[in-house]
Amino acid sequence: MSALQTPYATLPGRRYPPGATVEDDGVNFSIFSRHATGAELLLYASASSAEPFQIVRLDPQVNHTFFSWHLLVVDLPPGTHYTWRMDGPNQPQAHGWRFNPEIELVDPWARAINTCDWQRFRRSRTGIQPHDSPRALVIAEEYNWEGDVPLRLPSEQTVIYELHVGGFTSHPSSGVTHPGTFLGLIEKIPYLQALGITHVELMPIMAFDEQDVPEAVWDAGLKNYWGYSSFGFFSPHPGYCVTPERGTHLNEFREMVKALHRAKIGVILDVVFNHTSEGGSTGPTLTFKGIGNETFYCLDTLDKAKYLDFTGCGNTVNANHPIVAHFIVDALEYWVREMHVDGFRFDLASAMARDADGRPMANPPVLWEIELSDTLAAAKIIAEAWDAAGLYQVGSFPGYRWMEWNGRYRDTIRRFVRGDPGLVAEVATRLSGSSDLYQANLRQPINSINFVTCHDGFTLWDLVSYNRKHNHANCEKDRDGSDDNLSWNCGIEGDTNDLQVLALRQRQAKNLLALLFLSQGIPMMLAGDEVLRTQHGNNNTWCQDNALGWFDWTLVERNAEMLRFVRGLIALRKRHPSLRRRHFLSGQPQAGSDVPDVVWHGTTLNAPAWDDPLAATLALTLAPAHQSEAPLHIMLNMGDAACHFELPRLPQLRWRLDRWQLALDTSRAAPLDVSAPGDQITVDFAPLLVRARSVVVLEGRSA
Incomplete structure (x- = not known):
């Protein structure tokens, strides 16, 4: 608005809904503030405007209902930027009140915000500057979803x-x-x-x-x-x-x-x-x-x-x-x-x-x-x-x-x-x-929600490449980030050209994801x-854009x-x-089946090493959860030595299947590390050698 334009007219407006709402005759503004004694609405033509084109002082008798301050600006167009200023008591110690009529505030209910001339450290160093706050926008919420609805995946x-x-x-x-x-x-x-x-x-x-x-x-x-x-x-x-x-x-x-x-x-x-x-x-x-x-x-x-x-x-x-x-x-x-x-x-x-x-x-x-x-x-x-x-x-x-x-x-x-x-x-x-x-x-x-890595901590590759964090790039003297990462660098800290270490790291990464899925x-x-x-050992890249x-x-x-x-x-x-059940595994037959949903093993069938303080091996047989599904046999060896695992015979499990096929083996290179049903190799019923630090998964198949 130019200096010669007539200011937008205002009406009392209403307290609900909060925020800025585009209506037929203008924009209704409403903001909650229980203890404010006064309020001003500042209107800007754009995010970069140096000055507001209109400042509206709200009347406590007209524009104040219960805990809300409100008004309607007649014919105000969408796209207008705005801020609030609230007056009131500044008594933080006694009541927690921190009102300051000089500070422009962002509407908490704003549908869109631009940071404009906001400079956090300038304010902390030199104090409040005129019109230096982030600004909200008036938005007309019109959009063609073309039939889209939120997904409802189980x-x-x-x-x-x-x-x-x-x-x-x-x-x-x-x-x-x-x-x-x-x-x-x-x-x-x-x-x-x-x-x-x-x-x-x-x-x-x-x-x-x-x-x-x-x-x-x-x-x-x-x-x-x-x-x-x-x-x-x-x-x-x-x-x-x-x-x-x-x-x-x-x-x-x-x-x-x-x-x-x-x-x-x-x-x-x-x-x-x-x-x-x-x-x-x-x-x-x-x-x-x-x-x-x-x-x-x-x-x-x-x-x-x-x-x-x-x-x-x-x-x-x-x-x-x-x-x-x-x-x-x-x-x-x-x-x-x-x-x-x-x-x-x-x-x-x-x-x-x-x-x-x-x-x-x-x-x-x-x-x-x-x-x-x-x-x-x-x-x-x-x-x-x-x-x-x-x-x-x-x-x-x-x-x-x-x-x-x-x-x-x-x-x-x-x-x-x-x-x-x-x-x-x-x-x-x-x-x-x-x-x-x-x-x-x-x-x-x-x-x-099962996970082995997330944004907060090592990436998967760093989890198998570093024993400790390396966060100096964050400029906090390596004090930030967790020191308890439960990681292992596979023998060398960080980057290396050692092919054996690199192969072990990749296997370990596959092991972690295999167990997850x-x-x-x-x-x-x-x-x-x-x-x-x-992230080269940085386990807290929160500031690294x-x-x-x-x-x-x-x-x-x-x-x-x-x-x-x-x-x-x-x-x-x-x-x-069978990997996606809604109910816990019980070791008992489920409805429609006469075999247990899971049978636990060690390297010997039906003999898991529950109480062995040195054990690093575990196996399990999962029954199908659906008639079209094949049974699974999973073997885990996280020890330093290869082990032979006994395999259950499918006829003894009362499934109409006659062989196991190799679906996954983290110790093997592609394509045998993971194979689709048509590409799998058959595994004999003789004890199977599972290499050190590896996960093996077998799927049952019929002739």
Whole structure:
């Protein structure tokens, strides 16, 4: 608007819905703030405008209802950027109030956000500058979904692939038109289809502060890459959009979702509701601190200027306050209803099980609201069932439908594959779906998200190449990242040209993934593990938006054998319902069968070494779960020496089959490392030699 234009007229508006809503006669704005005494709405022509074209001062008698401030700006067009300023008491120690009428705030309900002239460290060094905050956009939510709906794949059929939207296509080798974006990811869908995964789990894609890093890290040219620093919970991250200045956030994200759904691939969002980018008492005021600090954050009872920190990030969201719980559920339902996502993974979800004073709750309202929401009923909900302050709830996370990242599974499988002895009993439990964690409280194997690697820690190749972390590139003197990696470098630390060590590392990588996809429960793998992506020993690349943290697409050709192995491994799992049961293995016949669902063995049939503290071998025979399925015989040898394993004779098992065929052997080179049914070799019934540190799988066949 030019200086000569007449300002937009305003009407009182209404308090519901919150955010900016395009209507026939203009845009209704509403924002929650229980203790604010005044409010201003600032309107900008664009993300780069130096000054607002109109500032509207709200009248407490006209534009204030209950805890909401609201107005309608007549004929205001979509695409307008806006911020709020809230006035009120600044009494952080006594009441937790941090109102400052000079600070422009982002609308927490904004559907699109641009970071504009936001400079986190400039504010911390020189103070508040005029119009230096991120800005929200007015969005007209119009989109043609062309019949798309969220997928409803049964959980037992799920194969999750965790990836970073930016890092997946940012490398120059990606060859996409728009690298590092939602649209760039669309171009890689054929790769995902060929791999065989059913869902992508996207690391945080809600608007986050890339500048939320220690000052020394920022000064070194690094930034918050992973995105666990959200402040806009309804807005896709502008950094993953091609034209965010035009307000295309929602539709670019929707284009990606629609394209993935057409390929029968679901979308799970990694969401961060345990903390925000506003940090602790020295952190900036961007949104919640300026509208309701005492509502949205857990504060110290005696000194409310101090933030309770159960997340390691400076603050903890007061998730079980009624207003905050509603905000969280509202956001989740929006992403399902309007953005068609298929589920959520909740970062440090146990922090959401705490009350305002930080005490764990037996029945946290927000977690039950998520579980029982009709809108979220078909969405997959996954908890990282611990927080940064020691609350560990794997196997006991509140609710029943919640799936959990199974940290116990990860640790057991890592130890077993690196050669730790005496684990066969626990390995059997993990392969069976972790009944010790889930069966007693009426859960199922599908409550367990099994994984051996994820974004947080070593990649698969680094897990078999390093004994310790190497995080100096993070500019924190190697203090960051876990020191407890349960890894083994196979004899040499890091890069090497030793062919024997390299061959052993590849075998170990195959062993880890083989066990993952042979386990009951839901497998999750880290993007790039299928082509042995390395981070050169850095187990915490949270600030590395560069080649260290990106997917290097040259590896697809360089490590084609490993990629072929993973594709075959996923295909093996998909053709065997016996690996995807909804009920725990019992060792008893199931309905419609007269043979046990599983029989456990050691190197000798029916003699597993449950109590042998030195044992590193285990075998099992899985009965078919479907009449069209073949039985499986699985042999594991994680010891240093080859072993002969006795094989069960198929006629004795009362199956109409006459031979075993080799489906998988991690000690062999392609194509015998994994073989499709038509390409398999027959195995005699004589004891079979299973090489050291290898996994062998046989499928039953008839003449």
